[in-house]
Amino acid sequence: MSIDLKTIKHISKLSRISVDEKKAEKLAGDLNSIFEFIEKLNELKTDNVQPLTSVAKTTLKLRDDEVKSKNLRDQIIKNSPQENEDYFVVPKVIE
């Protein structure tokens, strides 16, 4: 299996990380060597194995649906790169 530049461009789009040609080539090289290493898993037959999704044996606890923190507006927008009164500001979305 080999990851080509077209695939890298596709993954970069899904990841929302822009890549130029040079970076794409470097990434293709790195990812190919990593996937070559990962392919080792194909040696194992796992048809009848249940996937492990959680190491903890406990089931999720139920709790009452009550508000515990309120009036956090200022805290929530405090670290935003750009805000306007009560809102986060982003580049214009609708023309």
Place this chain on the structure above:
Amino acid sequence: MSEITKQSLSELIKNIKDKKLSSTEVTKAFVERSEKSKKLNAYVTEDFSAAIDKAKKFDENPNLDLKLPGIPMAVKDLFCTKNVKTTAGSKILNNFIPTYESTVTQNIWNEGAILLGKLNCDEFAMGSSNETSFFGCVQNPIDKDLVPGGSSGGSSSAVAAQLTPITVGTDTGGSIRQPASFTGIVGLKPTYGSCSRYGIVAFASSLDQAGPMAQNVRDCALLHEVISSYDEKDSTSIDFKRNNYVKELTNNIKGKKIGIPKEYRVDAMPKEIEDLWKKGIDYVKDCGAEIIDISLPHTNYALPTYYIVAPAEASSNLARYDGVKYGFRADGENLIDMYEKTRSEGFGAEVQRRIMIGTYVLSSGYYDAYYLKAQKVRKLIKNDFDEAYKKVDAILTPSTPSSAFKIGEKTNDPVSMYLNDIFTVPVNLAGLPGISIPAGHDAKGYPLGLQIIGKAFDEQNLLNIAYAMEEKINFKNKITDWWIK
């Protein structure tokens, strides 16, 4: 009394309780040594003057019943600390000031400890050498230009160099145990679910776990006792009866069955690691424990499994860094362009690489072949341990396949960097506790560690075995203070 910064946590606590030392004296001593140690680059954020103020306040009305009375402590910069910058070693969080405190650090302050500052780490804890940090690599106090391990590299360096009496790190695939091994200190990765993940910058949520890094096993047990708690703010936190880890600490491990997994004898393992392991076996035998050969047949598949599961979870966790809610933002022509530039400029190369791997293995058409396959193999790896624990109480292995390497030695070869975690990763995949204790030196005088892996929630037994071995090993770290003029 020996020099303040040379004292262990337990000694410092005793001296403060006996009123032979004040919190102010202790805090000032660690601040002073940290000030003289900037060359190590262990700190990302220093909070020294606030620490001294808090120490003075503590001394005005000292509560000596607390477990960490007036003890100064620096913590890994992956724990959110209220009103103190928290970067996770990343440019994308370079200006992030949390408005809340992580549960683990809150537990620490509740017992009277005082924040000294935030310690350097690999970006989002992704790395094994601290070289992926946006704030530069950290020097290992053992030798110049040697990596301190990673991702808790600032933490291991700071404890070994005595800039802080003890610290907390996090461990997703070895990030506490490997740096502990590289710097000659003790590091415990607790059972998944014993320490709350609330307020810890997330990397791979099914693997991440906070744990103590200390100069000795007793100190390690004490901090574990403080940080291990059930927390309803973390839905994977587990409500089980926690021990009084220090009070119940004993070096009597007579009759304990210790497993030696043959699969950990990896190809090209240096002879000194093999010899160290043999010495470790002799030590536990000397303590009256029984050695039993065991098999963990899927060991070789742990790293490939990890490099699917961890990046998959990371790609999802790190989707939150979009330049809107917090952190760094790059300007873009439109919303999508802003996202893409923010993430491209804000994340470093290793983090981008892992997000890409994770996105790929979760993407349509590849999910079954990679992610589902990895979850199945993860099950087989866990089954191996379950099977082994029918016969043994704990497992003894080397912590790492080599001693610390030079800065820059492995940065161009991601796979060779990943291989460093070969002995530690299976433990995270199975959710088990593991501890690394310093056990000897290689020919260059660099420390080497042994790892003990325990049953889930059996930290007490793990700490006891480590405690008994520590006494036999009698390890002395060789540190010359070369970085202080």
